[in-house]
Amino acid sequence: MKIISMIPARYAASRFPGKLMQDLGGKSVIVRTYEATVATNLFDDVFVVTDSDIIYKEITSHGGKAIMSKKEHDCGSDRIAEAVEDMNIDIVINVQGDEPFTEKESLGKLIDVFKNDSRKEVDLASLMVHIEDKAEINNPNTVKVIVDQNNFALYFSRSPIPYPRDPDVGVKYYKHKGVYAFRKEAILDFYRLPMRSLEASEKIECIRYLEYGKRIKMVETSVEGIEIDTPEDLDRANRLWK
Structure with missing residues (x-):
């Protein structure tokens, strides 16, 4: 089974433009993320896929591997799908470019999903973290996920799900971490199918x-890391790096 990692990277970002080129402990955020992903030693290859000459040159000048997108894309999955379409691979793991604290344990759990899936019932796998803070549960910037008894995703939402009509039930809330592992066929299907409502x-x-009937296996992790979405996140990341 050939497994690679793709790191989709845009220079533009609505909340923090140019965030991937910001300094984190003497190197850019995107280089830190690339190096952390390579350092897991889990992958046959690691690439940054980007539409930015700046990011492309940043990675290649540090000895990394980068791919320039040929088309404009609305999301990271589309960018990855274009890049892997003609590659001889089985599984591709999407590591977000703004996650410089990417670590081996969580990514290894995603890979194990496919190693243990002899019937090929799983189309993709992703990570979730148990959250208890009410502000985070109600924050629309935090994507929540609910799962069935076998940890297959039922739905993702920016709203608190499930709605706590009976607060005494003691339901657990999970934050979705945007790290995905795809079978190649699944991500190519995503690329070809139109967005629905x-x-x-x-x-x-x-x-x-x-919406198109794919099965997403969710894997619980306790490792949250730091996503660089705002200047405040970058300050926090630099303090942690030191």
């Missing part, structure tokens, strides 16, 4: 898989 409404790309 639920994905368009929530602006959560993995909903497209559910």
Whole structure:
């Protein structure tokens, strides 16, 4: 089974433009993320896939591997799908470019899903983290996920799901971490299928898989890391790096 990692990277970002080129402990965020992914030693290859000459040159000048997108893309999955279409691979793991604290344990759990899936019932796998803070549960920037008894995703939402009509039930809430592992066929299907209304409404790309009947296995992890979405996140990351 050939397994690679793709790191989709845009220079533009609505909340923090140019965030991937910001300094984190003497290197850019995107280089830190690339190096952390390579350092896991889990992959046959690791690439940054980008539409930015700046990011392409940043990675290659540090000895890394980068691919320039040929088309404009609305999301990271589309960017990855274009890049892997003609590659001889089985599994591709999407590591977000703004996650410089990417670590081996969580990614290894995703790979194990496919190693243990002899019937090929899983189309993709992703990570979730148990959250208890009410502000985070109600924050629309935090994507929540609910799962069935076998940890297959039922739905993702920016709203608190499930709604706590009976607060005494003691239901657990899970935050979705945007790290995905795809079978090659699944991500190519995503690329070819049009966006439907639920994905368009929530602006959560993995909903497209559910709308077309794909099965997403969720894996719980306790490692949250730091996503660089704001200047405040970058300050926090630099303090942690030191």
